Amino acid sequence: MLELAWASLRSRTLCVALAVMVISLSVTLLLGVERVRVQAHEGFASTVSGTDLIVGARSGPVNLLLYSVFHVGDPTNNISWSSYEALAALPQVKWTVPLSLGDSFRGYRVVGTTPAYFAHYRYGDGLALAFAEGSPFDELFDATIGAEVARALGLQLGDRIVLAHGTGAVSLHTHDDTPFRVSGILQRTGTPVDSSVLVSLPAIEAIHVDWQSGVHLRRQRRDAMQLNLRDHVPQSITAVMLGLDSRIATFAVQRHINMFPDEALLAIMPGVTLQQLWQSLGTTERALRLVSAMVVVLGLVSLVALLVSTLQARRREMAILRAAGARPVHVAGLLVLEALITSALGCVLALVALVTASALGRGWALAEFGLSITRIWPDARELAWVVGVLLLSASAALLPAALAYRRTLADGLSPQT
Helix, strand or coil: CHHHHHHHHHCCHHHHHHHHHHHHHHHHHHHHHHHHHHHHHHHHHCCCECCCEEEEECCCHHHHHHHHHHCCCCCCCCEEHHHHHHHHCCCCEEEEEEEEEEEEECCEEEEEECCHHHHHCEECCCEECCEEEECCCCCCCEEEECHHHHHHHCCCCCCEECCEECCCCCCCCECCCCCEEEEEEECCCCCHHHHEEEEEHHHHHHCCCCEECCEECCCCCCCHHHCCCCCCCCCEECEEEEEECCHHHHHHHHHHHHCCCCCCEEEECHHHHHHHHHHHCHHHHHHHHHHHHHHHHHHHHHHHHHHHHHHCCCHHHHHHHHHCCCCHHHHHHHHHHHHHHHHHHHHHHHHHHHHHHHHHHHHHHHHHHCCCCCCCCCCHHHHHHHHHHHHHHHHHCHHHHHHHHCCCHHHHHCCCC
16 A cells, blocks of 8 residues: 555645645645744843842832833832842852942943852753853953844944943933943853943942932042042842842742841742743733644645545546555545655655754854754653644545545446536
8 A cells, every 4th residue: 555655646746745745845835833932031030040049129010020020110119228238148148149220331220239240140941041152240340241242333342332221222311421341242142141231330330429319410529530439339139139049948038038127129039930920921922832733734625635636536546446456445544644654754854854844944043033052862751742733634534535435346446428
């Protein structure tokens, strides 16, 4: 039967090739959407790893996560420096990374922090930040920039940049009296760090010495070259990342912070809140799946159309098979087998296209979209989709198989004119 089905398909090369191409394209789209979805989910969930708690002013958990990790939106309030010191002094706290937001550089967020950011920030599977060039900020007006900032703006080590007050892409208020020097460029991570400009907390305070309530007072100030990292202690910060000595203490510390007596604070577990945020995007995810599934259905419809359209031309062939001793079930099984072979060829081409695109396009996807493709070969989930397509192909072929089953021997031996 297999040899006979293969010979039958070879006799209709052009039609079969078109059906294989349609199925291949539809399955490639299905697998591509599924891979992008899974990789985006994995990358999204691993934007920050190794951080037990993120603390900010009391608001919604998703809002706190968005502005502290993804630099989307603005905080409702800041945390006083005294509250930060109290949190850092908790016996369960192993390390802290303070974050101060509120300025930008050509639309990219400026993050005021400490050298602890480079030591403790983790993404992906516990990966640490690495430098493509240079080193972390050392002087007061040094800046470390992400890979996307460097690529998009063509910045290099030693270049001077002027920060702007506020987070908009266009700002009328700039800190042009205190330019920063690019001291380091980070390697690409596929996280919001790529689109960040990192400076020291004292630098954030220094550039706002003669600012009050967002207004530049332009009063007399010390020369920028005479300032150093010890001259300015922050009055407040936006958020703080906490690492604990033990994961077991996470809930106890979170409860203590949420009931903090001196200030209204909120502590969130990043992993849990990331899942909540991803679930809120479930409608888009389901829409993508639906579109790709409909494309697969159209591919299967084209396969059925091919088999049905050739039945009239193959009626004599079917009759000869019956005359040679084939039973009706054999004739019907031949059509199902042909459909499976056609679908299998399309699925194989789809898997080859998926592997090739993943291998050749992973660098481009990371550079253009920040999407990290960590897997090249198909996994069990993707192979399950392929098996599902093959089963659907066999089911779709039952219609033309049923039509062929009902043909009679005389029907084929007496062709109509």
